[in-house]
Amino acid sequence: MRGLIFDLDGxxxxxxxxxxxAWQRAFAEAGLAIxxxxxxxxxxxxxxxxxxAAARELGHDIDASAAEDLxxxxxxxxxxxxxxxxxxxxxxxLLRDLRRRKIAYGIATSxxxxxxxxxxxxxxxxxxxxxxxxxxxxxxxxxxxxxIACGQRLGVAPSECYVVGDAVWDQLAAxxxxxxxxxxxxxxxxxxxxxxxGAYRVYRDPAELLRSLDELxxxx
Amino acid sequence: MRGLIFDLDGxxxxxxxxxxxAWQRAFAEAGLAIxxxxxxxxxxxxxxxxxxAAARELGHDIDASAAEDLxxxxxxxxxxxxxxxxxxxxxxxLLRDLRRRKIAYGIATSxxxxxxxxxxxxxxxxxxxxxxxxxxxxxxxxxxxxxIACGQRLGVAPSECYVVGDAVWDQLAAxxxxxxxxxxxxxxxxxxxxxxxGAYRVYRDPAELLRSLDELxxxx
Numbered sequence: 062m063r064g065l066i067f068d069l070d071g072x073x074x075x076x077x078x079x080x081x082x083a084w085q086r087a088f089a090e091a092g093l094a095i096x097x098x099x100x101x102x103x104x105x106x107x108x109x110x111x112x113x114a115a116a117r118e119l120g121h122d123i124d125a126s127a128a129e130d131l132x133x134x135x136x137x138x139x140x141x142x143x144x145x146x147x148x149x150x151x152x153x154x155l156l157r158d159l160r161r162r163k164i165a166y167g168i169a170t171s172x173x174x175x176x177x178x179x180x181x182x183x184x185x186x187x188x189x190x191x192x193x194x195x196x197x198x199x200x201x202x203x204x205x206x207x208x209i210a211c212g213q214r215l216g217v218a219p220s221e222c223y224v225v226g227d228a229v230w231d232q233l234a235a236x237x238x239x240x241x242x243x244x245x246x247x248x249x250x251x252x253x254x255x256x257x258x259g260a261y262r263v264y265r266d267p268a269e270l271l272r273s274l275d276e277l278x279x280x281x
Numbered sequence: 282m283r284g285l286i287f288d289l290d291g292x293x294x295x296x297x298x299x300x301x302x303a304w305q306r307a308f309a310e311a312g313l314a315i316x317x318x319x320x321x322x323x324x325x326x327x328x329x330x331x332x333x334a335a336a337r338e339l340g341h342d343i344d345a346s347a348a349e350d351l352x353x354x355x356x357x358x359x360x361x362x363x364x365x366x367x368x369x370x371x372x373x374x375l376l377r378d379l380r381r382r383k384i385a386y387g388i389a390t391s392x393x394x395x396x397x398x399x400x401x402x403x404x405x406x407x408x409x410x411x412x413x414x415x416x417x418x419x420x421x422x423x424x425x426x427x428x429i430a431c432g433q434r435l436g437v438a439p440s441e442c443y444v445v446g447d448a449v450w451d452q453l454a455a456x457x458x459x460x461x462x463x464x465x466x467x468x469x470x471x472x473x474x475x476x477x478x479g480a481y482r483v484y485r486d487p488a489e490l491l492r493s494l495d496e497l498x499x500x501x
Contacts (some may be wrong), residue, residue, distance in 0.1 A: 072342065072494075078298065078301050078302050079302060079317075081302075082298050096295050097295055098297070100298075131336075149316060215447055249322075250471065252471075253474070
């Protein structure tokens with residue numbers, strides 16, 4: 062195995078709970094009360110898809126422009142609630158170790174620039190790292206496009222790499238792409254939820270993944 | 282079976298994600314960065330126990346006064362982030378149905394007055410309902426004291442009632458008390474986590490529990 066394709070929020074940076082709470086407030090302001098746990102279980106999908114799916118679950122069919130308003134307000138609240146971005150334990154060291162060992166890696170996220178820029182910066186990810194974001198593909202997770210595009214840009218075949226992600230959507234999208242996936246508990250899903258969605262292995266956070274790289278048979 | 286003993290946060294009111302995020306900010310302000318998912322998985326323990334256990338996990342042994350400061354700041358942020366309290370779907374209807382059918386029920390929460398007052402009010406819980414809170418017992422969940430005290434005040438034996446809670450700590454404390462427990466997904470734990478901790482049944486939220494009361498053999 063030659064490479065790792067990382068999700069960003071909840072996988073490398075500790076942002077999931079701020080995202081959940083920002084979505085919850087944005088929906089509440091729009092008069093759409095939605096349970097926190099239902100938001101949490103949808104995080105990792107593209108924001109547009111998320112907003113429309115969540116509203117539909119509440120029995121409201123909102124149009125693209127209302128979904129965009131919700132997304133914009135979510136972004137504002139998110140930046141207000143969490144001005145800084147904190148890498149999850151071991152995330153920076155893991156990427157450094159992969160670089161040193163010349164194992165290919167990239168980022169494939171449902172987030173968008175410029176919203177994700179501070180997270181990339183906090184992780185020390187510069188312009189030399191492959192980053193595929195929402196704007197680069199037509200369809201976001203759980204569609205496989207982000208992972209397929211990232212693998213192609215890394216020059217690594219689906220059979221030669223893993224996806225690493227905290228959400229059920231990462232595992233499902235990876236399966237659609239024909240890529241094995243590693244689940245992390247750092248986004249707040251339960252272990253069995255990730256395994257049921259097809260995770261090949263589950264670790265607690267990037268620190269445990271770093272200590273366990275040997276189990277995955279990675280080499281340059 | 283003659284009664285139900287309810288947890289409050291995440292079980293009857295949609296407050297878990299606001300609690301997680303308020304704890305995360307309170308810890309961050311104190312220079313103690315702690316992962317959101319680790320906080321989430323401790324919610325439902327008593328606040329004092331939680332603050333000390335979380336700090337210890339970070340390698341900081343904080344004293345009782347520092348734990349109290351964290352708790353106070355958490356309370357401030359929580360009220361700022363979530364001025365209103367929203368009952369979870371079906372919660373108000375469920376309690377109304379139990380009242381109508383004269384099935385005994387009470388609340389047993391690790392929260393404290395006056396912090397919980399607004400949640401009780403939002404649920405329409407008045408002075409006639411048995412409410413056992415953190416201040417009424419020496420030890421909070423995962424110790425069984427809250428559930429035992431609530432059962433005694435309801436006049437219902439452990440073998441005659443269920444605990445209903447969203448957290449692993451509810452299921453564990455219920456087992457210690459010799460009471461069967463029902464898990465709800467509305468606090469954001471995974472189904473298997475609740476079953477592994479001993480839940481007898483798991484439902485999505487109070488609305489599904491209400492539709493499923495027949496499965497539990499409850500009568501006045």
